[in-house]
Amino acid sequence: MAVVAGVDFGTLSVRVSIVDSGRGRIGSATGEYPLIRKREDPDHATQRHEDHMQALVAAMRQAVQDAGIGSEEVVAIALDTTGSSVIPVGEGLVPVDDYYLWCDHRAKNEAALITAKAHEKNLEAIQWYGGAYSSEWGFAKLLHWLRNNAEKREQMVTALEHCDMVAAVLCGITSPQDVPRSICAMGHKWMWNRDLGGLPSESFLAGLDPILTGVRNKLSGRYETSDSIAGYLSEDWARKLGLRPGIPIPVGAFDAHWDAIGAGVREGDVVNVVGTSTCIIAIAREVDLVPGVCGVVRGSVHPDYYGIEAGLSATGDIFNAIARRAEASVADLSKGLEHYQPGQTGLLRLTWDNGDRTVLVNAELGGVTLGWNLTHNPQDELFAAIEGTAMHTRIILERMAGHGVPINRVINGGGIPQKNETLNQIYANVLQKQVLVPEKEVTSLGSAIFAFLAAGVFSSIEEAQEALCPSYRVVEPDLDSGRVYDELFSLFRKLYFGLGTPDSEPVSFGDVLPVLRRIASEAR
Numbered sequence: 431m432a433v434v435a436g437v438d439f440g441t442l443s444v445r446v447s448i449v450d451s452g453r454g455r456i457g458s459a460t461g462e463y464p465l466i467r468k469r470e471d472p473d474h475a476t477q478r479h480e481d482h483m484q485a486l487v488a489a490m491r492q493a494v495q496d497a498g499i500g501s502e503e504v505v506a507i508a509l510d511t512t513g514s515s516v517i518p519v520g521e522g523l524v525p526v527d528d529y530y531l532w533c534d535h536r537a538k539n540e541a542a543l544i545t546a547k548a549h550e551k552n553l554e555a556i557q558w559y560g561g562a563y564s565s566e567w568g569f570a571k572l573l574h575w576l577r578n579n580a581e582k583r584e585q586m587v588t589a590l591e592h593c594d595m596v597a598a599v600l601c602g603i604t605s606p607q608d609v610p611r612s613i614c615a616m617g618h619k620w621m622w623n624r625d626l627g628g629l630p631s632e633s634f635l636a637g638l639d640p641i642l643t644g645v646r647n648k649l650s651g652r653y654e655t656s657d658s659i660a661g662y663l664s665e666d667w668a669r670k671l672g673l674r675p676g677i678p679i680p681v682g683a684f685d686a687h688w689d690a691i692g693a694g695v696r697e698g699d700v701v702n703v704v705g706t707s708t709c710i711i712a713i714a715r716e717v718d719l720v721p722g723v724c725g726v727v728r729g730s731v732h733p734d735y736y737g738i739e740a741g742l743s744a745t746g747d748i749f750n751a752i753a754r755r756a757e758a759s760v761a762d763l764s765k766g767l768e769h770y771q772p773g774q775t776g777l778l779r780l781t782w783d784n785g786d787r788t789v790l791v792n793a794e795l796g797g798v799t800l801g802w803n804l805t806h807n808p809q810d811e812l813f814a815a816i817e818g819t820a821m822h823t824r825i826i827l828e829r830m831a832g833h834g835v836p837i838n839r840v841i842n843g844g845g846i847p848q849k850n851e852t853l854n855q856i857y858a859n860v861l862q863k864q865v866l867v868p869e870k871e872v873t874s875l876g877s878a879i880f881a882f883l884a885a886g887v888f889s890s891i892e893e894a895q896e897a898l899c900p901s902y903r904v905v906e907p908d909l910d911s912g913r914v915y916d917e918l919f920s921l922f923r924k925l926y927f928g929l930g931t932p933d934s935e936p937v938s939f940g941d942v943l944p945v946l947r948r949i950a951s952e953a954r
Contacts, residue, residue: 431450431451431452431453432450432451432505432882432885432887433448433449433450433451433456433497433499433503433504433505434448434449434451434504434505434506434507434508434878434881434882434885434887435447435448435449435490435493435494435504435506435507435508435673435878435881436449436507436508436874436875436876436877436878436879436880436881437486437490437507437508437509437510437874437877438509438510438511438685438688438689438873438874438876438877439482439486439509439510439511439512439592439593439596439685440512440685440705440706440873441465441512441531441532441533441705441706442462442463442465442706443460443461443462443463443485444460444461444463444482444485444486444489445458445459445460445489445873445874446458446459446460446461446486446489446490446492446493446874447493447873447874447875447877447878448493448494448496448497448499448504449875449878449881449882449898451882451887451888451897451898452897454870454898455870455875455878456497456498456499457493457494457495457496457497457498457499458493458496458874459488459489459490459491459492459493459495459496460489461484461485461486461487461488461489461492462485463477463478463481463482463484463485464477464478464481465477465531466478466528471536473534473535473536473538473565473793474534474536475530475531475532475533475534475535476528476529476530476531476534477515477528477529477531478528478529479517479525479528479529479595482529482592482596483596483599486596486671487670487671490671490672490673491671491672494672494673501672501673501674502673502674504673504674504677505677505885505887506677506678506679506680506881506882506884506885507600507663507673507677507679507881508656508679508680508682508877508878508880508881508884509593509596509597509600509679509682509877510593510682510683510684510685510687510688510689510874510876510877511591511592511593511596511682511684511685512531512532512592512684512685513532513591513592513593513614513615513618513619513684513685514530514532514566514567514568514571514591514615514618514619514620515529515530515531515532515591515592516529516530516568516571516572516575516589516590516591516592517529517530517589517590517592517595518572518575518579518582518585518586518588518589519586519587519588519589519590519595520585520586520587521587522604523588523590523595523598523599523603523604523606523609526582526585526586527575527579527582529592530571530574530575532566532707533566533706533707533743533744533747533784534565534566534571535565535566535784535785535793536565536571536574537565537570537571537573537574538565538793538794539574540565540569540570540571540573540574540577541563541564541565541567541570541793543573543638543639544563544569544570544573544638545561545562545563547634547637547638548563548634549561551634551637553621553630553634554626555621555623555626555630556621557719558621558623558719558725558726558727559621559724559725560719560720560721560722560723560724560725560788560789560791561721561722562722562791563621563791564724564787564791564793565785565793566619566743566787566793567618567619567620568589568591568615568616568619568620569620569621569630569635569642572589572642572645573638573639573641573642575589576639576641576642577639577641583641586648587606587648588606588609588648588649588650588651589645589648589649590609590611591611591612591615591616591619593612593614593615593682593683593684594609594610594611594612594615594651594681594682596682597610597660597661597679597681597682598610598660598661599667600661600663600664600667600679601660601661601662601663601664601679602661602664602665602666602667603661606648606650606651607650607651608651608652609650609651609652610651610652610654610658610660610661610681610682611649611651611652611653611654611681612654612656612681612682612683612684613653613654613655613681613727613728613729613730614655614656614682614683614684614687614727614729614730614731614737615682615683615684616629616649616653617725617727617728617729617730617737618684618724618725618727618730618737618739619725620649622653623727624653624728625728628653629646629649630646631646632644632646632647654681655681655729655730655733656680656681656682656683656688656733656880657680657733657880657883658680658681659678659679659680659681659884660679660680660681660682661678661679662675662676662677662678662679663675663676663677663678663679677885678884678885679884680880680881680883680884683730683731683880684709685703685709685873686703686709686711686739686741686844687709687711687730687731687737687739687876688876688877688879688880689701689703689709689711689843689844689872689873689875689876690703690711690713690731690841690843690876691731691732691875691876691879691880691891691895692843692872692873692874692875692876692877692878692879692898692899693841693843693868693872693876693899694841694868694895694899694900694902695711695712695713695731695732695841696713696839697713697714697715697735697836698836698837698838698839699712699713699837699838699839699840699841700712700827700830700835700837700839700840700841701841701842701843702823702840702841702842702843702844702847702857703843703844704745704746704819704842704843704844704845704846704847704853705745705746705844705845705846706744706745706746706747707741707742707743707744707745707746707747707784707787708741708742708745708819708823708844709739709740709741710739710740710741710788710823710826710827710830711731711737711738711739712737712738712830712835712836712837713731713732713735713736713737713738714735714736714738714834714835714836715735715736716736716834717736717738717833717834717835718833718834719833720738720740720829720830720833720834720835721789721829721833722788722789722790722791722829723738723739723740723788723789723826723829723830723833724739724740724741724787724788724791725737725738725739726738727739732891733891738830738835740787740788740789740826740829740830741787741788741826742781742787742788742819742822742823743782743784743785743786743787743793744781744783744784745781745819745846746760746845746846747783747784748781748783748784748797748815748819749812749815749816749846751783752808752811752812752815753808753812755808756808758808760812761849763808763809763812764812764850764852766809767809767812767813767816767852768851768852768855770813770852771911771914771953771954772817772856772859772911772914772915772918772949772953773817773914773915773917773918773946773949773950773953774950774953774954775801775806775810775811775813775814775950776801776803776806776946776947776949776950777799777800777801777802777806777810777811777813777814777946778799778800778801778814778817778818778918778921778922778925778942778946779797779798779799779800779811779814779815779817779818780795780797780798780799780818780822780922780925780926780929780930781797781815781818781819781822782795782796782797782798782930783796783797786930788826788829789825789826789829790926790927790930790931792930795930798925798929799811799814800925800942800943800946801943801946801947801950813852816850816852816853816856817856817860817915817918818922819853820853820856820857820859820860820861820915821860821915821918821919821922821923822922822926823857823860823861824860824861824919825922825923825926827840827861837863839863839864839866840857840861840863840864840865840866841865841866841867841868841902842854842857842865842866842867842905843868843872844873845871845873847867848867848868848871851905854867854905855905855908857905858905858906858907858908859907859908859911859912859915860912860915860919861907862907862912862915862916863907864904864905864906864907865904865905865907866902866903866904866905867902867903867904867905868899868900868901868902869900869901869902869903870900872899872900875898875899878898879891879894879895879898882894914949914953917945917949918949921941921942921945921946924937924939924942925939925942
């Protein structure tokens, strides 16, 4: 038997799991850190490197204690993070500024510029991104930072994704040329494509803005999949973490991609990693490019497959916002939702509160709720929001399936499906598919699987999944509910593309409110 540490950096906390190769998770702990928002700028979302590392130290020590083992028993550590969460660093990889977190949308104009120039110059890489570049992604964030931080610009020697930064720091790497760069991160968010020569050309980047001149060379490093070793835990960080120095650390990845591995993803599966946002992850041996889908990257999720990523820019964040406005908790508002009938609220909610990640790729959108009356309450809005996230997910899955992505099973991973059975049932009813929910939480389990691979404990991802991934409970779709949701979805789809696409053909929405009222009346 062997023991590893799997680390998952989420939006608000880091989760450390101590996992035994025979017994599974034997200990865990979390460490929180602040998310820096600004009321005057809702697009602003940053975090501090120091806060991340202090939380990691506290969570690691607590997790080892919780497991009841000696720290010398941990034979490897692997780390995943949110993304694209970008930090500019100076000499010695010392941070020059805070992270632009994945949910920071200040780079809307830069993303629109990249999209427009990519099509103007026939940049092939943009087609691997569904035809549009997002404000959530690396080059847009970096360009925005360079434009708005002239006094710090000369200090920057490179910019790093969070997963690459934390691996480099723990390994004691200080030179940009030696930094392990995750193909998962750079492929999905920075237009890196091995078959297209890596990153976009110097001429393309400098043509976006002269301020990007030379940036391509600054993004050097070892571009690797996560079955490669990033390095080994340094003496300094081993002492801080309370672990043995010299243990291997594999190249990192994004949290949702490794959560999909921890959820047992196979070809033909789609994993909805439902948390603060939703990442929708699939793998395939061969796949067509999918318009509007965030990225298709070889080796990003599983080294031997193409990884396909899509998602919603906000899910749990929307639920939390509804509860916050009601001065309640999501748990309290959720009590009794299991008795609601499909469409009974008469509300139809477009869940664009943090923009649209897929398939419109438009950060300028805002949440829309139709059908309000004088008796509606926050619980009604929460139920409609869950329905809205499910219908948005159906939009995405239909787009993926229409372009060759096999969808045989739907797995609801992430933290929210473990706590909200109403959400799982609504998703099954809206998608009209069985929804599989892991019997145990899988957050950071994917990290542990890659740590075991780095230590040589398992010979393949599949072998590790067979040993460690939990079984599923199956949520069956209700056919009567499905018929109601088919009618609601036809309205949702019309509104989604009609309101969300600036140059869409004129569409009549005069039937929407009467149909919502009729469906609500029938449900009651």
